[in-house]
Every structure is written in C-alpha cells, then in structure tokens.
Amino acid sequence: LIIGLSNITGFQYLVATDRQNIYSVSIVAGTVINVLLNRLLIPSLLSFGAALASVISEACVLAIQLSYVTVVKHEFNICELFGKSWKYVVSGVLMFVILLLSKRFFASNFSGLAILVFLGVFTYIILLVIFRDTMVIDFIRQRILKRISKKDSDKT
Numbered sequence: 001l002i003i004g005l006s007n008i009t010g011f012q013y014l015v016a017t018d019r020q021n022i023y024s025v026s027i028v029a030g031t032v033i034n035v036l037l038n039r040l041l042i043p044s045l046l047s048f049g050a051a052l053a054s055v056i057s058e059a060c061v062l063a064i065q066l067s068y069v070t071v072v073k074h075e076f077n078i079c080e081l082f083g084k085s086w087k088y089v090v091s092g093v094l095m096f097v098i099l100l101l102s103k104r105f106f107a108s109n110f111s112g113l114a115i116l117v118f119l120g121v122f123t124y125i126i127l128l129v130i131f132r133d134t135m136v137i138d139f140i141r142q143r144i145l146k147r148i149s150k151k152d153s154d155k156t
Contacts, residue, residue, distance in 0.1 A: 002055065006062040009069060022068050030061035091127035098123050 006026075014023040034057035041049030069075045099120050106112035128136040 002058045002062050009065040026061045026064040030057045033057040033060050087131040087133050091124050094127055095120050095123045
C-alpha cells in the first residue's frame with residue numbers, strides 16, 4: 001500500500017510534473033533511513049527487523065512526497081486525496097482481523113488456505129457492500145442483470 005501510494009505521488013506525479021529533484025530527495029532519504037534502521041534492527045530482530053526497516057523507510061518516502069505536494073505546494077488536500085479510501089482501509093483491516101482469528105480453525109494445508117482466501121474475499125466484498133461502495137455495488141448489479149438477461153434470452 002505504501003509503495004503504491006509513493007509510486008503515485010512520486011513517480012507518476014512529481015516526475016511527470018518535472019520535479020525529479022524532490023522525488024530524488026525522498027528516495028535518498030528513504031535509502032539512508034533504511035540503511036540506518038537495518039543496522040539497528042537486524043541484529044536483534046533478524047528478518048522481522050529488515051521488514052520493519054523497509055516499511056518504515058517507505059513510509060518516510062511517502063511522507064516526504066505527500067508533505068511536499070500538500071503542505072509546501074498546496075497542490076492536493078489530504079482529505080480529498082484519501083477521503084474516499086476509508087471504506088477500503090476499514091474493510092481491509094476488518095478482513096485481516098477476521099482472518100487472523102479464523103486461521104486457527106483451519107489446517108495448515110492447501111484446503112485450509114483456500115478456505116481462508118475465500119473467507120477473506122467474501123468478508124472484504126460484504127464489508128464494501130455494507131459500506132455501500134459504488135464500484136462493488138455496480139459490479140454486482142451488472143452481474144445480476146447479465147444473468148437475468150441471459151436467462152430471458154435462453155427462454156426465447
């Protein structure tokens with residue numbers, strides 16, 4: 001998620017608007033933070049420390065880029081930028097919690113994994129329907145209408 005957002009703000013916006021210098025500063029800062037955190041966290045936390053360092057450094061890259069385009073240049077409003085994504089974040093977090101609580105009830109094999117994947121997809125979609133996400137509701141409506149029209153054409 002963080003890398004995707006920093007890709008949008010950094011490469012697809014800053015570079016596209018001829019602001020490679022800000023993009024480069026954020027990447028170099030993220031690299032320095034990553035190296036420092038790796039040296040600090042890997043000896044005690046091993047691979048978890050490396051993963052944590054990477055997430056934190058990517059978050060710093062995103063924070064620098066967003067700070068520039070929202071606070072310094074006032075080109076975007078954070079609320080407008082992320083205001084509509086709350087449904088997806090809440091749905092994703094709730095799906096994660098449900099899967100975390102459910103995983104102990106399923107075996108650690110392919111069928112258990114398949115059930116958990118299905119449960120995760122089902123949970124995410126149901127939550128987006130509950131939150132009345134227009135994209136999901138439109139998709140479901142189109143699928144239902146397609147099936148109804150197919151049944152009508154089969155009858156004739």
